[in-house]
Amino acid sequence: MSTPILKTENLSIGYPQKKGNNKVVQQQLNVELNKGSLTSLLGINGIGKSTLLRSISSNQDILDGKVYVNSKELKSYNKATLATLISIVLTEKIPVSDLTVRELIQIGRTPYLNSYSTLSEEDSAQVDRAILLTEITELADRHINQLSDGQLQRVLIARAIAQDTPIIILDEPSNHLDLHHKVALFKLLQRLAHEENKAILFSSHDMDLAIAFSDDIIVLKKEYNTQNKTNSLISQGVFDNFFEDENLTFNREQKRFILSSQ
Incomplete structure (x- = not known):
């Protein structure tokens, strides 16, 4: 075992x-x-x-x-x-911010950024993939302070997926x-x-x-x-x-x- x-x-x-x-x-x-x-x-x-x-x-x-x-x-x-x-999604509210959905998900790539803090092709690919997996493509350019609680929850899950941890x-x-979306989420977690x-x-x-x-x-x-x-x-x-x-x-x-x- x-x-x-x-x-x-x-x-x-x-x-x-x-x-x-x-x-x-x-x-x-x-x-x-x-x-x-x-x-x-x-x-x-x-x-x-x-x-x-x-x-x-x-x-x-x-x-x-x-x-x-x-x-x-x-x-x-x-x-x-x-x-x-380890990537983690907790229940605490995130601070009010003018970040877009894509920018928030990009934060998940922070552990892998180079000394210039720029996204590599791999980083961008992981962000795009997380957006597709969580079915939030239509939200990608929206500001997070414009999201419903349910939409924000899916974005935070996408950030954890983009972090690509075991x-x-x-x-x-x-x-x-x-x-x-509950069923879709559990299916996604099972697939991952x-x-x-x-x-x-x-x-x-x-x-x-x-x-x-x-x-x-x-x-x-x-x-x-x-x-x-x-x-x-x-x-x-x-x-x-x-x-x-x-x-x-x-x-x-x-x-x-x-x-x-x-």
Whole structure:
């Protein structure tokens, strides 16, 4: 079996507080990302999904444990090198700017720019490709302050694709998208993972779509956390009482949640 490109070892995540105390959100996390695999991160609100994504991408300090990328500790990388390995789309709002869509996507090529900060033919080709893959050609010359939330979300995903890293991490990438674009996005992520051998991790509240498209799933609960192949988690009954709501049940055969009649 191939070595994971990213893995955690007894990871504890959360927030430092005054007087030396830490607010622990999740602990004993032992998860891994593999090239060629699309992995989703599922859990209820406030369970630590965003905290985990920020922690394993060096956007937030960990409380305990270790994160490895290519068998080296995450903290041993400088920012420039890490930017060639991990691209990330977080949920934070970007600052108001007069940049065009194309200019924002070009920022994804920053780790590869020469000393003159000029785009090479390869850089331009990666930007054009990202625009095509995310189906935003008609937005390319528009200013980002003219975009809807859904359009901007697709642009930020395009920027991550243009960065062309072996690991892509996305926090709620289907937020603000309509159903058509949600499905298109998950198909694109699956294609990038399978055909381009990328390790992709995304969190989502679109549970049914995440389960339908993911190869692996990481589940965060208050009592435990686990990771396995999607079908294995289904057969283990992990999703049967996921929401602890008697009106919301999981159908294993259909692989989706069903709202029962009142």
